[in-house]
Amino acid sequence: MAYDTQFLLGLYRQMVLIRQFEERVKFLFLEGVMPGTIHQYQGQEAVAVGVCSALEAQDVITSTHRPHGHALAKGLSIESLMGELFGKVTGCCHGKGGSMHVGDLEKGMVPAIAIVGGGVPIATGIGLSFKLRQEPRVAVCFMGDGATNEGAFHEAVNMGAIWSLPVVYVIENNRYSASTPICQTARVERLTERAHAYGIPGVTVDGNDVLTVHEAAQVAVERARSGAGPTLLEAMTYRITGHSRRDPCLYQPEEERKQALAEEPIGRYGAWLLAEGTAEQAALDQARAEVDAEIEEAVRAAQAAPAPAPEAALEDVFA
Amino acid sequence: MARDERVFCIGEDIGIPGGWGGAFTVTLGLEQDFRERIIDTPISEAGLFGVALGAAIMGLRPVADVQYGDFLFCAMDQVVNQIATMRYMSGGKVTVPLVMRAPVGATGRGAQHARNPEAIFYGIPGLKIVCPATAYDAKGLLKAAVREDNPVLIFEHKLLYGSKGARAETEALDASSEVPEEDYVVPLGEGIVRREGTHVTVIANLLMMHRALLAAERLAGEGISAEVIDPRSLVPFDWELVEASVGKTMRAVVVEEGPRTGGIGAEIAASLAERMSDYLLAPVGRVASPDIPVPFAPPMEEFYRPTVERIVEAARGVVVGSGG
Numbered sequence: 001m002a003y004d005t006q007f008l009l010g011l012y013r014q015m016v017l018i019r020q021f022e023e024r025v026k027f028l029f030l031e032g033v034m035p036g037t038i039h040q041y042q043g044q045e046a047v048a049v050g051v052c053s054a055l056e057a058q059d060v061i062t063s064t065h066r067p068h069g070h071a072l073a074k075g076l077s078i079e080s081l082m083g084e085l086f087g088k089v090t091g092c093c094h095g096k097g098g099s100m101h102v103g104d105l106e107k108g109m110v111p112a113i114a115i116v117g118g119g120v121p122i123a124t125g126i127g128l129s130f131k132l133r134q135e136p137r138v139a140v141c142f143m144g145d146g147a148t149n150e151g152a153f154h155e156a157v158n159m160g161a162i163w164s165l166p167v168v169y170v171i172e173n174n175r176y177s178a179s180t181p182i183c184q185t186a187r188v189e190r191l192t193e194r195a196h197a198y199g200i201p202g203v204t205v206d207g208n209d210v211l212t213v214h215e216a217a218q219v220a221v222e223r224a225r226s227g228a229g230p231t232l233l234e235a236m237t238y239r240i241t242g243h244s245r246r247d248p249c250l251y252q253p254e255e256e257r258k259q260a261l262a263e264e265p266i267g268r269y270g271a272w273l274l275a276e277g278t279a280e281q282a283a284l285d286q287a288r289a290e291v292d293a294e295i296e297e298a299v300r301a302a303q304a305a306p307a308p309a310p311e312a313a314l315e316d317v318f319a
Numbered sequence: 320m321a322r323d324e325r326v327f328c329i330g331e332d333i334g335i336p337g338g339w340g341g342a343f344t345v346t347l348g349l350e351q352d353f354r355e356r357i358i359d360t361p362i363s364e365a366g367l368f369g370v371a372l373g374a375a376i377m378g379l380r381p382v383a384d385v386q387y388g389d390f391l392f393c394a395m396d397q398v399v400n401q402i403a404t405m406r407y408m409s410g411g412k413v414t415v416p417l418v419m420r421a422p423v424g425a426t427g428r429g430a431q432h433a434r435n436p437e438a439i440f441y442g443i444p445g446l447k448i449v450c451p452a453t454a455y456d457a458k459g460l461l462k463a464a465v466r467e468d469n470p471v472l473i474f475e476h477k478l479l480y481g482s483k484g485a486r487a488e489t490e491a492l493d494a495s496s497e498v499p500e501e502d503y504v505v506p507l508g509e510g511i512v513r514r515e516g517t518h519v520t521v522i523a524n525l526l527m528m529h530r531a532l533l534a535a536e537r538l539a540g541e542g543i544s545a546e547v548i549d550p551r552s553l554v555p556f557d558w559e560l561v562e563a564s565v566g567k568t569m570r571a572v573v574v575e576e577g578p579r580t581g582g583i584g585a586e587i588a589a590s591l592a593e594r595m596s597d598y599l600l601a602p603v604g605r606v607a608s609p610d611i612p613v614p615f616a617p618p619m620e621e622f623y624r625p626t627v628e629r630i631v632e633a634a635r636g637v638v639v640g641s642g643g
């Protein structure tokens with residue numbers, strides 16, 4: 001498929017934005033200036049960017065305990081994310097949500113759901129609303145490999161299937177749920193084999209190749225939008241950072257990590273852009289410098305922003 | 320586990336080599352001694368609690384855990400409809416020697432990793448509930464729970480898991496205490512007086528017990544003598560100990576970390592009103608969180624959870640308001 005250069009460079013910039021955002025956040029945590037806990041997205045950038053680049057602004061995503069990449073890819077501003085991580089009023093949830101619940105429905109992202117599997121029925125319900133109102137919109141449910149072992153996953157994918165809802169269920173298979181390897185908790189070779197049980201297509205792709213993800217997502221999104229029903233899309237990837245704050249990843253074999261680092265999506269895509277002659281190194285460097293500057297500005301703004309008044313905790317319980 | 324080979328642990332990430340021994344390192348390294356009896360599950364809470372129940376009624380003694388108390392809700396059917404009712408429905412024929420462990424308390428993680436759901440389960444007949452506040456009690460109550468022939472839910476506080484080491488929580492408290500190497504149990508249903516006093520009885524467990532002790536210290540500076548009782552078990556509840564204390568102080572304050580409405584404090588205050596109306600000089604005071612989900616931002620979380628200051632105020636109010 002032929003893509004225009006702007007689009008291809010845009011994907012690169014988005015992935016680098018997520019990577020640099022996460023690296024900066026990691027550092028802020030280690031410095032002890034950022035509160036709470038974090039689950040980071042380094043290594044999986046091609047999934048969020050590949051999928052979200054196949055969506056329209058009015059499409060809606062659900063996310064997980066590891067939501068920063070999804071949020072940036074769906075168009076939430078760096079400021080509103082950074083503000084939320086710092087627990088400031090400028091955050092996308094006014095400091096009420098925190099890292100595991102970032103989101104903004106106006107941008108098409110439900111506040112992230114940190115109960116593993118909890119988002120699958122919700123995305124299905126969003127798809128149902130689109131169908132009932134005959135809106136040409138699509139719901140995308142991001143989940144980890146581990147989520148496919150929750151009952152909620154099975155109940156919800158089945159409902160999406162029987163009602164032919166406009167939903168794309170995206171499994172980011174990074175091979176681990178926390179410290180547990182997926183091969184220890186699922187007998188099937190590919191998690192998309194589970195799609196057969198519900199009578200929907202299941203597609204497994206290289207999740208570290210942003211264009212492959214993008215193309216597979218486009219097919220699934222088109223199918224959903226046309227009324228043909230959901231797809232189970234599995235993107236094979238790897239988390240090249242800890243599961244959460246302060247995880248030394250001792251359960252990951254050394255060789256496997258090395259391999260994963262060699263196959264991480266940004267280096268791969270950057271090399272491809274250079275090899276294809278789509279971009280010069282200078283353009284890639286510039287993209288990185290630009291996002292770094294934007295991130296620094298967001299950090300500065302978030303640190304300068306006011307903390308919420310303690311009593312604000314009492315607001316927003318009901319409409 | 321060494322003592323009784325019917326005992327096994329079942330949960331998520333509890334025995335992965337190179338892992339963490341559960342979300343808070345409680346089972347760390349156990350897989351080296353008991354590989355067969357440390358069972359790592361998929362992320363399937365409803366499934367794993369049901370599996371534990373099945374094994375329990377066949378005579379094994381499972382210890383099932385969730386990584387955060389909030390995920391008990393994912394297993395709610397098994398816990399409430401099955402585990403809590405099995406013995407009763409069988410007319411007393413089935414025995415359910417099942418231990419469940421759940422970490423509770425707000426720790427900067429936002430609304431879904433933070434709850435103190437004790438009161439919700441307190442209202443489910445058929446479950447015994449314990450809440451250790453010290454290292455000594457954590458061992459003694461766990462051993463008692465494992466030897467118990469009924470379902471026991473253990474709520475452990477994240478800020479009491481340890482204030483040192485790689486997985487220590489920010490703001491964790493030092494809850495260490497002398498822990499004998501030898502075998503001992505803290506019997507279910509036995510509370511303890513943590514500090515003696517004469518003017519007001521403060522009833523508190525888990526993290527709130529530690530804050531109540533700090534509050535008592537401050538109150539002493541104002542000439543108010545507070546007795547701090549740690550019930551340790553919520554079900555069964557040590558009414559004898561509490562009645563003896565309130566009979567002496569004639570005033571009581573109940574402190575809890577969960578929301579006020581339908582809380583532990585509501586139940587204890589109502590029961591005290593029934594049992595001790597001849598003694599009470601003032602309505603029972605309640606200190607609890609407001610009726611809101613747990614907020615993330617540190618100033619809001621701090622506002623949410625009862626502070627030492629709020630316990631002091633409540634106790635002072637009860638004492639001063641009744642001519643103390």
Ligand SMILES: Cc1ncc(C[n+]2csc(CCOP(=O)(O)OP(=O)(O)O)c2C)c(N)n1
Nearest residue numbers: 066114115116144145146147176177178390
């Ligand atoms: C219902 C529920 N159970 C357990 C957890 C604790 N937990 C948080 S993330 C995680 C692993 C999730 O694995 P996966 O779905 O593969 O996502 P990944 O972390 O790899 O992105 C677990 C067990 C949770 N948040 N919710």
Ligand SMILES: [Mg+2]
Nearest residue numbers: 144145176177
């Ligand atoms: Mg995973």
